[in-house]
Amino acid sequence: MKIYLDNAATTPLNQETKDYIISILDDYYNPSSAYQEGRNIRNKINEARKNIADFIHADESNILFTSGGSASNTLAVKGYKDQNDCVILYSPIAHKSILNYVKTVRNAIPLKVNGQGEIDFDDLNSLLSIYHKRSFVVMDYANSEIGTIQDVKKLTDLIHFYNGRIYVDCTGSISQIPLDVKKLDIDIAGFSAHKLGSLKGCGVLYKKDNIQLSPIIYGSQEYGLFGGTENTLGILTLGYVVQHYNYDQCTPEKRDYLVKTLSGLVPNFFVVGSYNNRLPYNLFLCFEGVSGEALMTLLHEYGVIVSTGSACNSGSLKSSDTLLAIGMKEKYIHNGIRLTLCGSETKEELDYICNQIKNCVMTLRNLT
Missing domain, CATH: 3.90.1150.10 (Aspartate Aminotransferase, domain 1)
Known part of the structure; x- marks a missing residue:
């Protein structure tokens, strides 16, 4: 056994997803190409984008694709820091891609957590009262190591009271907790496809219209924020998986x-x-x-x-x-x-x- x-x-991939992947293996055309086959792939990517937007209760224009969870984290945190004069207030139990990045910048302050991994509300309130709109809070929805879930709505309400902004890494939670970015009033959120029974090498980033980011890979794709030919197989597969996902x-x-x-x-x-x-x-x-x-x-x-x-x-x-x-x-x-x-x-x-x-x-x- x-x-x-x-x-x-x-x-793992279930059999239905494997069958779907086999059915799209011939969709190899470049979605940036002007001829009909390329435009057909672009349309399929846009359809997948809409499916994923619906899955997290977002508008499709606010969804962009990356190469995975760490890429989404980096685009969100580094992209925001490079574009905005901010102070990063980060969870000390965040993903390694975040913890390693904040070591490289000034104005990054760890938040306090209790013995169960929950963010200390009073500590956060104290820091927000100092930095106000310069505050950029970075945290995970749930810690994938010890499983603790944060009270995201309570935290976003507090952060927005001070006109701060928040990034929520949902990679550890997306397979077990439905995500509603509008109800939770999240500014930026990211997750990885392979935690949902989809393929590795595909990530998602959601951001509100008023959030400005700097690119981490230059190019024309994904609104100029994450350049490079799209991972068609990964994107289409995720677009399929979220249509059939059941919480x-x-x-x-x-x-x-x-x-x-x-x-x-x-x-x-x-x-x-x-x-x-x-x-x-x-x-x-x-x-x-x-x-x-x-x-x-x-x-x-x-x-x-x-x-x-x-x-x-x-x-x-x-x-x-x-x-x-x-x-x-x-x-x-x-x-x-x-x-x-x-x-x-x-x-x-x-x-x-x-x-x-x-x-x-x-x-x-x-x-x-």
Whole structure:
């Protein structure tokens, strides 16, 4: 038995999506070409743009395509910073592409988060009262490592009270939480296609009409902000996937079943991050006295595929920025594994997962 529990890293393609991809492989013409075949591709890209706009409740003129989540993050944050006199107020548990960028600029201030990863409202209010309209808040909708969801509407209301602006990285949340950029009043938002059961190499950026960005790749495509011939295959596939995406099954019952069952099988473990205000498919578990890396490796031998955190940090011996930011004790920093479900797991599979975690944890504890 093999059970994939790393859907926060990437998601598989279902058979319908594979069939659709095969059906468009001959759509290889350049969408910038003036002849009919090129114009046909341009029309298909525009149709996909509209489908994606509808998916996040936006206008299609406010949607542009990038090469992925990190590209969308960079275009949003660097593009805004280069174009505007601003002070970046950023979440310390943001994606690595954001954290690495803010190290390179002046006027970038980390926000405080509590032990569950939630942004400190009073701290943000204090900073906004100093910087007002120069404030550019950068955060993720939900942290893909520990699963904590931010109260985006409460935060956008506060930011706009001070005439500041906000970028919300939705890559970690887009597969589990429906996104309504107008209802949430988000200025700029981005996400990656491959977290939705689509292809890698395709990202989306939404921005309001009044938001000015500088390009990060020069050219004529995507309103001059992200140049280069469009990834037709990736864009059309995402346009197809969002038409068939269903959030109805994104409920926490299976996640909660895992926690309840494990609680009866394995002593001395705890859930990291907010439990009630959490992505429904996310679990980050710390097992006392057990290396997360060793546990991940041993579980893999029994067909249970998990991770020790964000795929962007995989292979690094450095402690997780997220776990450090929430103040986790040093002795637990390397004891965690992340499980991210897809929602189609059976009870038999869930029981198998729990039993293998129990067996592997006990094996590793007996070695120490």
